[in-house]
Structures are given as structure tokens and as C-alpha cells.
Amino acid sequence: MRGYSTDKDGYLARLRRVEGQVRGLQRMVENDEYCIDVLTQIAAATKALQAVSLGLMDEHLKHCVAQAIAEGGVAADEKVREASEAIARLVRS
Amino acid sequence: MRGYSTDKDGYLARLRRVEGQVRGLQRMVENDEYCIDVLTQIAAATKALQAVSLGLMDEHLKHCVAQAIAEGGVAADEKVREASEAIARLVRS
Amino acid sequence: MRGYSTDKDGYLARLRRVEGQVRGLQRMVENDEYCIDVLTQIAAATKALQAVSLGLMDEHLKHCVAQAIAEGGVAADEKVREASEAIARLVRS
Amino acid sequence: MRGYSTDKDGYLARLRRVEGQVRGLQRMVENDEYCIDVLTQIAAATKALQAVSLGLMDEHLKHCVAQAIAEGGVAADEKVREASEAIARLVRS
Incomplete structure (x- = not known):
């Protein structure tokens, strides 16, 4: 099970709100x-997307990355590298 | 007429694409x-919104701000102050 | 005279503080x-640099860009284009 | 031992370069x-600081966070929470 599933409804609600904001922008x-x-x-829509990203990243570290580390091996290094790359994209976007 | 009207269709097309990306995120x-x-x-949706912001800001400077400055008076200072605040929000979002 | 000269001492004081922060980082x-x-x-040093950027950009619009627009001609378009590119670099850095 | 110690000289060299850039800004x-x-x-100095942050965060995840997770218990949750907060500060700065 994916980490963000723990608050799936929360993420969906937030994304629907962003969709509404983007439609509002078109109007x-x-x-x-x-x-x-x-x-x-x-700026409001961007901040809302950013909040979703930070929430997903937190859950990703808590679940996927933590699990890979607990299991050890090469998969753990790979997960950390992947998370670091995603953090870099987040910071630069 | 608003400045961004010069490329209204372009902005609308980009915003519709962002709307599609946000719906894709929900799926x-x-x-x-x-x-x-x-x-x-x-990150892709955020970058697309940022590109729209930068385009609008460029047109805002070229049209609204330039016109206010050309006309002179208090309105010009007000327009520059307002643009600077919008740039700060853009940088911090 | 450059626009930011109106608060030269303020900018210098802020940059000296950032220099101190960066030396503190080395320690x-x-x-x-x-x-x-x-x-x-x-993050504190980055925010301080960002505040200097936003202050300089505000003065640049108020002075250099406004003056170029008031004088009209090709220089005005060039100044706005240059400012927009600097805003884009600011947003993406 | 702190995680970033693995490339301490590299970080110090980069921070000295940023210090030079900030002194250059004063001139x-x-x-x-x-x-x-x-x-x-x-913008160049900000990007250089950002690169140091991303490097430190990567090492922090690889070393401090991974070690806390491997040891398990409350410390692991605390480390992930702390890392997520630092990522949020990084994204917003």
C-alpha cells in the first residue's frame, strides 16, 4: 500500500480545490x-499544490523510505537517492 | 483593455492544460x-503555473505599469508598488 | 545614479550580515x-539575500525602468524585457 | 559522526565561494x-547555497535518518518529522 493512502481523501479534496482554482483562473x-x-x-493555487507535495513527501519518507531502510540492502540507498532527487525538483519548481 | 489580452488564447490553453494535469493528479x-x-x-503543474505568472507579469509591466508611468502622477508609484508586491508573492510561493 | 543608491547603506548592512551568516555556516x-x-x-541566509533582491528589483522598477519608460523609445522595451528576465531568474532561484 | 562530514571539505569550499560572492556583492x-x-x-549565490542545502539534506537522509530508522523506536519518527519540516523550510525559502 502506498504511503499517501493514509490521507487519500484529504489529498483528493485538496486537488479538487486546486482544480476549481485553475478553472477560476480561466474565467x-x-x-x-x-x-x-x-x-x-x-500564487494561491501554487501554494496549495506545494502543500500537497510536502504532505506526500512526508508520508513517502515515513512509509516507503523507512520501510526500505528497515529492510536494508540496495533498495534503501535507491529510495533515499530517489527521495533526494524529488526534494531537489520540489525546491527548484 | 488588460495587458494579458494580447495572448489571451495562449494563457487559456496553458491553464486548460494545467487543469488536465490536476485532474490527472487526482486519478x-x-x-x-x-x-x-x-x-x-x-512539479510539472507548478512549473506550468509559474510560466503563466511570469508571462502575465511581463505583460503587466509592458502595458499597465508602462502606461501608468507614461501618464505620470501618483498612479505610477502605486502601480510599481503593486507590481513589486506581486513579484514578492511570486518569489515566495 | 543607480536606483538602489537611495538605500545603499541599508543594502550594504544587510549584505555584511549575510557574509557573517555564511562565515557562521563554515564554522x-x-x-x-x-x-x-x-x-x-x-534558509535564513537565503531569505536575507532574497529580501535584498526584492528591494533592488523594486528600486529598479521605480527608477531605471520608470525613467526609460518616461523617455520612451526602444530603451523602454529593452528595460522591461530585462526586468522580466531578472524576475524569472529570481523566481527560479 | 555527522552525516555531512563525509564531504566536509567540499561543503567548506562551496561556502567559502559563497562568502566571496557576498563580498563581491558588497563591492x-x-x-x-x-x-x-x-x-x-x-541569484548565483542563492543557487550555490541551495546546492549546499540539497547536498546536506541528502546526506542527512542517508545517515542520520537512516540510522534512526534502522534503530527503530520513537527517535525514527522524530527524525522523519524533523526532516520533513526542514524540507518545507527549504521549499519555502
Whole structure:
């Protein structure tokens, strides 16, 4: 079972809200709303996505990575390397 | 007319693609897909939103801010202050 | 005169503080201090640099860009393009 | 032994380079150099600090966190929680 399954409903609810925000952004652009207001709304959607990422990463460390480490061997190193790469993508996005 | 109207269709197309990515994220979570793959997809959606923000900010400077400066007066200072605050939100989100 | 000269002393004071933080980081690594504490201190230095960037960008828009726009012509477009590229670097760094 | 000790010299060398960059920034401001050039140099220093953070976090996961997980118990949960908080600070800085 995947780690994030422990709060699957929470993640789905948050992603549906982001979907609503992105649809709202399309309406704002459609209606020529003021750039700064559109930018504020994009920042809100970005922050919401970031919160989902940080939650998933926390669960990934707690479950997948911890399990691989507990089992030991090459898989553990691989999981840590993979997590570090994902953290780098998160920081740079 | 709002500045971003010059490439309204481009922004709408990009936002529709982000909406699709966010719906894809919901399916991924629904299907318990691997955390790292979900994180990669969130990074892609975040980068796409960021690109829209940078495009809008560029047009905002070119049109709204430039026009306010050309007209002079208090409105110009206000527009620059507002743009600087939006840049700060962009950098911190 | 460059725009940021209006608060030159403030910027210099902040940069000297960042220099002190970076020297502090070297001592921390030298003394094998705890990774998480080192990371917290790096985040503080990064935020301080970011604040300097946002201040400089604000002054740049207020002075250099505004002046170029007021004078009109090709220089104005060039200044806005240059500012937008700097904003993109700021957002992505 | 702290995890990052495995590449202590590398981290020290990188931090000394950042210190040099921050001193260079002071000279640039002192000499009223062009804002955009100062911003470009700040972005370089920020990226260098970020690279140190990502390296330290990778080693932290590989060593401190992995060891705590291998030993099990409450310390492991605590280490993962602490790492997740540090990742969040990294993403938001």
C-alpha cells in the first residue's frame, strides 16, 4: 500500500480545490480581469499544490523510505537517492 | 483593455492544460500511484503555473505599469508598488 | 545614479550580515554541527539575500525602468524585457 | 559522526565561494553597479547555497535518518518529522 493512502481523501479534496482554482483562473483570463488579481490567484493555487507535495513527501519518507531502510540492502540507498532527487525538483519548481 | 489580452488564447490553453494535469493528479492519487511519480507531476503543474505568472507579469509591466508611468502622477508609484508586491508573492510561493 | 543608491547603506548592512551568516555556516560545518541546524541557518541566509533582491528589483522598477519608460523609445522595451528576465531568474532561484 | 562530514571539505569550499560572492556583492553595491547585474550575482549565490542545502539534506537522509530508522523506536519518527519540516523550510525559502 502506498504511503499517501493514509490521507487519500484529504489529498483528493485538496486537488479538487486546486482544480476549481485553475478553472477560476480561466474565467478570470476570459473576463480580462486585472493581471495582479490573476497573479494572486495563481500564487494561491501554487501554494496549495506545494502543500500537497510536502504532505506526500512526508508520508513517502515515513512509509516507503523507512520501510526500505528497515529492510536494508540496495533498495534503501535507491529510495533515499530517489527521495533526494524529488526534494531537489520540489525546491527548484 | 488588460495587458494579458494580447495572448489571451495562449494563457487559456496553458491553464486548460494545467487543469488536465490536476485532474490527472487526482486519478493518480485515486489509483494509489507511486508518491514520487505524483510529486513529479505536481512539479510539472507548478512549473506550468509559474510560466503563466511570469508571462502575465511581463505583460503587466509592458502595458499597465508602462502606461501608468507614461501618464505620470501618483498612479505610477502605486502601480510599481503593486507590481513589486506581486513579484514578492511570486518569489515566495 | 543607480536606483538602489537611495538605500545603499541599508543594502550594504544587510549584505555584511549575510557574509557573517555564511562565515557562521563554515564554522558550523567545521564543528560538525547538526545538519538540520545548518539547513536552518542556510534558509535564513537565503531569505536575507532574497529580501535584498526584492528591494533592488523594486528600486529598479521605480527608477531605471520608470525613467526609460518616461523617455520612451526602444530603451523602454529593452528595460522591461530585462526586468522580466531578472524576475524569472529570481523566481527560479 | 555527522552525516555531512563525509564531504566536509567540499561543503567548506562551496561556502567559502559563497562568502566571496557576498563580498563581491558588497563591492558591486558600493560601486553603484547596475541593479540587474547585482540581481544576477545574488541569484548565483542563492543557487550555490541551495546546492549546499540539497547536498546536506541528502546526506542527512542517508545517515542520520537512516540510522534512526534502522534503530527503530520513537527517535525514527522524530527524525522523519524533523526532516520533513526542514524540507518545507527549504521549499519555502
